[in-house]
Amino acid sequence: MIRYRIVPHDLGAHLFSISCTIEHPAASGQIVSLPAWIPGSYMIREFAKHIVSLRAHTATHAVAVEKIDKSSWRCAAVHGALTLEYTVYAYDLSVRGAHLDTTHGFFNGTSVFLRVHGGEQLPCEVDIAPPPRSDRTWQVATAMTPAGAATHGFGLYRAQNYDELIDHPVEMGSFALTQFTAAGVPHELAITGNQRADIARVTRDLTTICAHHVRFFGAPAPMSRYLFLLTILGEGYGGLEHRASSALIASRENLPRVGQAEVSDGYREFLGLCSHEYFHTWHVKRIKPAAFMSYDLTRENYTRQLWAFEGITSYYDDLALVRTQLIGAESYLELVAQTITRVLRAPGRAHQSVAESSFDAWTKFYRQDENAPNAIVSYYAKGSLVALALDLLLRQETAGAKSLDDVMRALWREHGVTGVGVPESGVERLAQAVTGVDLSAFFAQAVYGTDDLPLAALLATVGVGLQLRAAESDSDKGGKPAASPRARATLGVRWHSSEARLAHVINDGPACVAGLAAGDQVVAIDGLKATRASVEKALENYAVGDTLVMHVFRRDELMQFSVTLAAAPLDTCVLTLLGDVEDTVRARRQAWLGSA
Numbered sequence: 001m002i003r004y005r006i007v008p009h010d011l012g013a014h015l016f017s018i019s020c021t022i023e024h025p026a027a028s029g030q031i032v033s034l035p036a037w038i039p040g041s042y043m044i045r046e047f048a049k050h051i052v053s054l055r056a057h058t059a060t061h062a063v064a065v066e067k068i069d070k071s072s073w074r075c076a077a078v079h080g081a082l083t084l085e086y087t088v089y090a091y092d093l094s095v096r097g098a099h100l101d102t103t104h105g106f107f108n109g110t111s112v113f114l115r116v117h118g119g120e121q122l123p124c125e126v127d128i129a130p131p132p133r134s135d136r137t138w139q140v141a142t143a144m145t146p147a148g149a150a151t152h153g154f155g156l157y158r159a160q161n162y163d164e165l166i167d168h169p170v171e172m173g174s175f176a177l178t179q180f181t182a183a184g185v186p187h188e189l190a191i192t193g194n195q196r197a198d199i200a201r202v203t204r205d206l207t208t209i210c211a212h213h214v215r216f217f218g219a220p221a222p223m224s225r226y227l228f229l230l231t232i233l234g235e236g237y238g239g240l241e242h243r244a245s246s247a248l249i250a251s252r253e254n255l256p257r258v259g260q261a262e263v264s265d266g267y268r269e270f271l272g273l274c275s276h277e278y279f280h281t282w283h284v285k286r287i288k289p290a291a292f293m294s295y296d297l298t299r300e301n302y303t304r305q306l307w308a309f310e311g312i313t314s315y316y317d318d319l320a321l322v323r324t325q326l327i328g329a330e331s332y333l334e335l336v337a338q339t340i341t342r343v344l345r346a347p348g349r350a351h352q353s354v355a356e357s358s359f360d361a362w363t364k365f366y367r368q369d370e371n372a373p374n375a376i377v378s379y380y381a382k383g384s385l386v387a388l389a390l391d392l393l394l395r396q397e398t399a400g401a402k403s404l405d406d407v408m409r410a411l412w413r414e415h416g417v418t419g420v421g422v423p424e425s426g427v428e429r430l431a432q433a434v435t436g437v438d439l440s441a442f443f444a445q446a447v448y449g450t451d452d453l454p455l456a457a458l459l460a461t462v463g464v465g466l467q468l469r470a471a472e473s474d475s476d477k478g479g480k481p482a483a484s485p486r487a488r489a490t491l492g493v494r495w496h497s498s499e500a501r502l503a504h505v506i507n508d509g510p511a512c513v514a515g516l517a518a519g520d521q522v523v524a525i526d527g528l529k530a531t532r533a534s535v536e537k538a539l540e541n542y543a544v545g546d547t548l549v550m551h552v553f554r555r556d557e558l559m560q561f562s563v564t565l566a567a568a569p570l571d572t573c574v575l576t577l578l579g580d581v582e583d584t585v586r587a588r589r590q591a592w593l594g595s596a
């Protein structure tokens, strides 16, 4: 048994104080470490850098500790139990880290619980203590099993091993709490942050989504309880999946107000996020790549399958909203069109397949820089389109008898229920085996190649029309018909969100050809002062083929460039439900978008 105690001991300094007691430390000297990354978020984060101080002792005397690498310590050999005491600085308000201030505390185990090398399979007990000057309104929300703690109380919790211990994030504070039952499983939603949303409606809609996903994979659900840990910020977005909970960050304005009846774009995004993380309860938390069956928490864990785990999940997250009629078919197609638009706007899709994007997630997708649009493709966005294309192809090739739904249920039976990891290319082989369709050419192109997917033809098989047009403004995300037929001239850049600064310069676009570079601060266009608000308006005065003079600061040097504007590319997608279609096409569309 490994015993931990965690105290939010200095809210002002954002310090958790933690102890870890090892009953039977390694005879040759116990090694302990913090993980370098958190499962679900594929980037090396070096959580040990936030350990401020660390010491070790037995019941009677101090024990020498030596730091042996960036994340690990070795304690001198001792007789009897060994205790490590350490403080962790926690001021990262994200779903991946730990955060502590006067309003609340939040932590993932990867940020605070030392891994006892050689003792990873031992059961763990955690005493979660209240802050020293205890505020009686603080409660605890976690999917960890209580081992003496009252419901939502401070006190003892337990986990079967270290892997489980770090898979139950913990929130402490004065959160709003709501409970519901979906498919017979008790669920909770704990909301941290200032909000006056229509929580009854959120609860109702989450009940619908959760029940749908349980039905999709087949009852009973694999978890006995489930917790949504939601943090509301003025602006924010994020989610991380766990075996019986998820940590979510959402923008305040995305939650529905009391009395608001429609599904706003923001609320649709929020429901999609919840749906996404909940789907992961099956797909990636239990159906796992073989490479993730036993995580190496010290280094990158490589797989070419993230497109299948994140892409397929990104496909079903929004599909669940239309299948449960929380949104209509037009609204769903707008989301798909926006995803197609995002993929089309990144020329990097010609250089990287989704299999490569998966493998290099650690250094490319998770570490995007100014060249990212030119160099990489998102295994989320394109991965979800691969899933869409695969689903529609299977429905077409089997005359509606089989679909991606059948593949997912087979994955659940063969890998989720059994706990057998999915080998590389395993999803592809299973898709062929389950449906009898020869998919080798499809996967060679869609997963391992860089050609665009044949989406127009596949969407036509379910009576959906695909059109491409030019973007009408920088904020045009696609999904809606053009407001005006006017051809727009483009610089081929993406602007910084708040300054007249070039965030990305698209390869071979007008700005790139003229010599402009990412980071350039634009000060004037044809002699007129440029601001973030004025640049787009200024460009509306020019036509395709016009040349303009741009003054920019690169570093601290003023430079001048002549840029000849090009026609905006047809990279903005609009999808429409076709009215005049055959009955078989209409039926196939109904089977696709209707309830699974």
Ligand code: ZN
Pocket: 276, 280, 310, 313
């Ligand atoms: Zn995900």
